[in-house]
Amino acid sequence: MIDSSNVPQVATDETLARYILHSSHIRGSDRSVKPDAFIPHPYTDLSVTRHLLASESELWGVGERVAEVRSKMLYGRADFSAADCVVRRLNVEAAPLHDNPNHANIRGWPAEKPLQKIIAQQVAAAATFVEPPLTP
Amino acid sequence: MSTGLMTRGFSDAARYVEREARQGWRKLNESNAFGIESTRGQLGAVWNECRQADWDGFGALPVSEDTLRNADQFLDSLPLGCPAPSVGAEPDGQLTLEWHRGPRRTLSVSVTPDGYLHYAALVGLNRSYGTEAFFGEVPEEILRLVQRIYAA
Numbered sequence: 001m002i003d004s005s006n007v008p009q010v011a012t013d014e015t016l017a018r019y020i021l022h023s024s025h026i027r028g029s030d031r032s033v034k035p036d037a038f039i040p041h042p043y044t045d046l047s048v049t050r051h052l053l054a055s056e057s058e059l060w061g062v063g064e065r066v067a068e069v070r071s072k073m074l075y076g077r078a079d080f081s082a083a084d085c086v087v088r089r090l091n092v093e094a095a096p097l098h099d100n101p102n103h104a105n106i107r108g109w110p111a112e113k114p115l116q117k118i119i120a121q122q123v124a125a126a127a128t129f130v131e132p133p134l135t136p
Numbered sequence: 137m138s139t140g141l142m143t144r145g146f147s148d149a150a151r152y153v154e155r156e157a158r159q160g161w162r163k164l165n166e167s168n169a170f171g172i173e174s175t176r177g178q179l180g181a182v183w184n185e186c187r188q189a190d191w192d193g194f195g196a197l198p199v200s201e202d203t204l205r206n207a208d209q210f211l212d213s214l215p216l217g218c219p220a221p222s223v224g225a226e227p228d229g230q231l232t233l234e235w236h237r238g239p240r241r242t243l244s245v246s247v248t249p250d251g252y253l254h255y256a257a258l259v260g261l262n263r264s265y266g267t268e269a270f271f272g273e274v275p276e277e278i279l280r281l282v283q284r285i286y287a288a
Contacts, residue, residue, distance in 0.1 A: 021193045024182050024224040027236060034224050034234060035244055035256070041227040042195045070193025113228075114265040117244060117256035125239035125258060 001054050004101035008052075010092040012083045015051040016104065018127075019063045021072040026129060033078040033129045035120035045105040048092075051079070054102055060132055062100050080127035088119045172211050178223040179207055179231070186225040197229030202249035206270060207231045210247055213274045219286055221245075230254070235285045243281045257281045 002008070010016075018037060020026060025037035040046045049062050059077070067074035082092045090108045097103045109116055185191060186199040207223075210233065221233035230246040243257040247270070255278055256265040268275035 022185075022191065022225070024185070027222065027234075029222070029236065032239070034232070036224045036226045036232050039226045039228060042197070047194070067193070070190075072193040113230075113246065113254040114256060114267055117246065117254055118258075118263055118265040121242065121244060121256050121258055122263075125242070 001058055002050070002052055002096070002101040004096055004098075007094050007096045007101060010050060010082055010094055010104055012081075012086050014082045014092075015079055016048040016082055016085075016092065016106075017051060017059060017063070017077040017079050017130075018046070018048050019066050019077050020075045020129070021067055021070065023073075023075060026075055031129055031131070033076075033124050033127050035117060035124040037078060038120035038123050039116055040106070040109045044109060045107040046109070048104050048106060049100060050094075050102040050104050052102060056133075062102070063132070065099065074132055076129055076131045078124070078127040078129055080123055084123050084126045088122060090119070172214060172218075172220045175220040175223060175233075176208065176211055179204065179211065182223045182225050182231065186229075186231075191225070192227055194227060196225075196227035199225055199229050199231055200249045203229065203231050203247055206249065206251055207233065207247040209272060210245075210253070210270060210274065213272060215274070215279070218279075218282060235282050237285055241285050243278075243285050245278060253278065255281065257285070259284045 020033060020037055025034050027034060038046060049059065051059065063074050063077055085092050085106050090106050093105050093107055095103050095105045183199050183204045189198045190196055219235060221235050224232040224234060226232055226246060230248050232244050232246050234244045236242045240258050240260055243255065246254040251270045253268045253270050253275065257263065264281060268277060
């Protein structure tokens with residue numbers, strides 16, 4: 001994970017993860033992620049975790065904590081590039097948390113719902129859905 | 137494409153005609169290979185999961201009964217033979233109906249509690265988005281996009 005005392009700015013070539021905590025955000029047909037998972041509400045920014053310097057097990061550990069704190073099931077994560085946000089005029093800003101130095105926020109979303117939807121749709125189109133590893 | 141079921145009348149006779157037409161329409165749809173009855177089941181299931189606040193763990197708004205009613209009426213209004221959408225929910229409490237054939241052939245319609253439809257579509261290199269009021273018939277623009285998603 002990133003050293004919490006030295007958190008770098010998010011580079012455009014970084015991979016980000018959005019944890020999926022609701023089954024309706026995954027398509028049953030091809031196990032891809034729906035744009036619904038990227039709509040920023042109730043906040044004006046979208047919470048993600050950077051892959052930078054994180055191992056797979058660390059990424060899943062963060063996801064499990066995110067789900068556990070909320071008493072939800074972790075269905076998986078959507079991996080996508082920060083560049084997919086930047087080209088749509090969104091900003092990805094490092095926002096380290098005490099238990100997740102890799103935390104970041106995607107900011108700059110338009111207020112209008114149709115614009116949010118088309119951006120979320122394009123980010124979702126570029127994202128890869130990753131299922132959690134099977135626990136023994 | 138339009139169902140042409142809405143009578144727009146206010147008399148008892150007009151309401152009777154509309155009710156009978158709607159029941160007949162449902163029977164036709166149930167018998168159709170592209171029937172929307174399974175979608176209606178999804179709609180109920182998603183609403184049940186999302187009718188309480190914070191259903192996503194990130195502070196989502198609950199999906200209201202008005203939103204459910206509008207989404208159900210939208211499904212009723214789809215033309216016979218129209219491919220069935222899948223159902224989802226967004227954290228602002230809106231239900232989504234999605235027609236999806238791939239990352240660049242996809243249409244999502246958000247149904248609001250106050251009768252608006254926010255839509256976004258990617259069709260090849262083109263993108264479309266906007267808002268339409270829902271008055272009991274599926275807006276032509278949304279039907280046109282469904283046709284484009286399923287065009288050969």
